[in-house]
Structure formats: C-alpha cells, structure tokens
Amino acid sequence: MEEKKKDLLRRLTIISIPFVFIAIPSIVIIVGMLSPHAAEPRDQSSPAAPGRNHSVSMLSTMTGGQMILSCRTAFSGNWEYFHYFILDPYKPQRAFFQPPPPPPNSAAAVPYAILCKWGYMGNFLQDVVVFNSSAAYAPRCRVEEGGCHYLFEDGKMFLVTGRRATRAAPARRREKRLVGDVVLRECAHVLGVFPTVCRYKPHEHNYVGKIIGRWRWWFNY
Numbered sequence: 001m002e003e004k005k006k007d008l009l010r011r012l013t014i015i016s017i018p019f020v021f022i023a024i025p026s027i028v029i030i031v032g033m034l035s036p037h038a039a040e041p042r043d044q045s046s047p048a049a050p051g052r053n054h055s056v057s058m059l060s061t062m063t064g065g066q067m068i069l070s071c072r073t074a075f076s077g078n079w080e081y082f083h084y085f086i087l088d089p090y091k092p093q094r095a096f097f098q099p100p101p102p103p104p105n106s107a108a109a110v111p112y113a114i115l116c117k118w119g120y121m122g123n124f125l126q127d128v129v130v131f132n133s134s135a136a137y138a139p140r141c142r143v144e145e146g147g148c149h150y151l152f153e154d155g156k157m158f159l160v161t162g163r164r165a166t167r168a169a170p171a172r173r174r175e176k177r178l179v180g181d182v183v184l185r186e187c188a189h190v191l192g193v194f195p196t197v198c199r200y201k202p203h204e205h206n207y208v209g210k211i212i213g214r215w216r217w218w219f220n221y
C-alpha cells in the first residue's frame with residue numbers, strides 16, 4: 001500500500017512539471033497580450049496628431065532581446081494609459097502627446113508626467129519617468145525643439161534633446177545626458193533553460209526606476 005502511494009506521488013509530480021514550467025507562463029503571456037496596455041506600437045515616422053505638440057522616442061541598442069515600456073500619464077491626481085513601446089534593437093519608436101493647458105484664470109500649468117514600467121530579459125522596473133512638466137528639460141520635448149529621445153545603451157538610460165546644427169541654424173546643439181542605470185541580472189541555468197541562482201550586475205549609478213518582480217510588472221498598471 002505504501003509503495004502504491006509513493007508511486008502515485010511520483011506520477012503526480014511528473015505530471016505537474018509541464019504545468020509549472022509551460023502552462024503557467026503561457027497563461028501569463030496570454031493575459032499580457034489581452035491587456036489593454038498591449039496596443040500596437042505607433043510607427044516612428046507617423047506625424048503628430050493635431051494639437052499634440054510634444055514627443056518622446058525610445059531607442060535600444062541592447063541586443064539581448066526586445067525591450068518593453070508600458071507608459072501612463074499622471075496629472076491632477078489621475079492617470080491614463082499613454083503608450084506601449086515594443087523595442088527591437090536599433091529600431092526607434094516615437095509617441096506624441098499634449099500636456100493639459102493651465103486652468104481658466106490661472107497662469108500655472110497642471111503638473112503632468114509620463115511614467116513607464118520597463119522590462120528587458122526578465123528584468124523589470126517601475127516608475128521610470130520619461131517626461132515631467134516641472135523638469136528643466138520639459139520645453140525641449142516640444143516637437144519644434146526636436147522632442148525628447150531616450151537611448152538605452154550598455155545598461156544605461158540616456159536623454160538626448162535638441163537638434164543638430166545646420167548652416168541655416170548653426171547655434172543649434174544636441175545634448176546627451178545620463179539619466180541612470182537599468183537593472184540587469186546574470187543567472188545560472190539548469191539544462192540551459194531554467195534560471196536558478198541570479199545576481200544583479202554591478203552598476204555605477206542609481207537605477208532609473210524601482211525594481212519589481214515579473215508578476216507585479218504584468219498586473220500592476
């Protein structure tokens with residue numbers, strides 16, 4: 001009788017392995033695809049919609065895989081979905097937006113920010129700020145100023161603003177500023193597939209957001 005119980009337990013264990021490693025990740029992927037955040041990325045060359053006079057663009061030169069940023073806007077105590085960037089290496093994407101105007105009879109603009117969840121190769125960050133109307137760089141995100149361009153390169157995030165100088169406008173300049181580091185891990189794998197022991201790679205600067213886990217990345221805004 002005891003042997004039958006042990007044999008049954010072994011069978012149940014064998015049956016459960018595919019469910020743990022295949023079924024659960026598949027469910028997570030399907031839920032993510034059905035999420036309202038998973039909209040088709042706007043083509044980088046598409047023109048700005050009428051009235052949208054600011055832009056942010058994203059470019060990754062990190063070749064380990066796709067990079068994803070799920071972004072929302074925050075203003076007046078509320079938030080709205082903004083854009084879902086799916087970045088293949090060396091393929092930029094751009095999105096346009098319009099901060100709200102000042103309230104009637106007020107010269108002060110409504111504070112407005114764009115925050116993103118960032119994901120890359122099993123690494124996840126939350127509250128990555130890509131626009132803040134109170135920041136000194138905010139005016140340079142206007143379309144006529146060239147927009148704000150974010151570059152992800154060698155584990156770092158840079159903000160590039162301005163336009164290159166031309167004969168007609170020699171005073172123009174393009175600036176590249178370090179925002180901070182993105183989180184990256186190194187993992188040992190079983191059979192070359194399943195990660196076991198992971199550690200964060202050393203980094204020199206503050207992370208650009210808060211480290212979160214996979215489940216929180218999928219299901220939190």
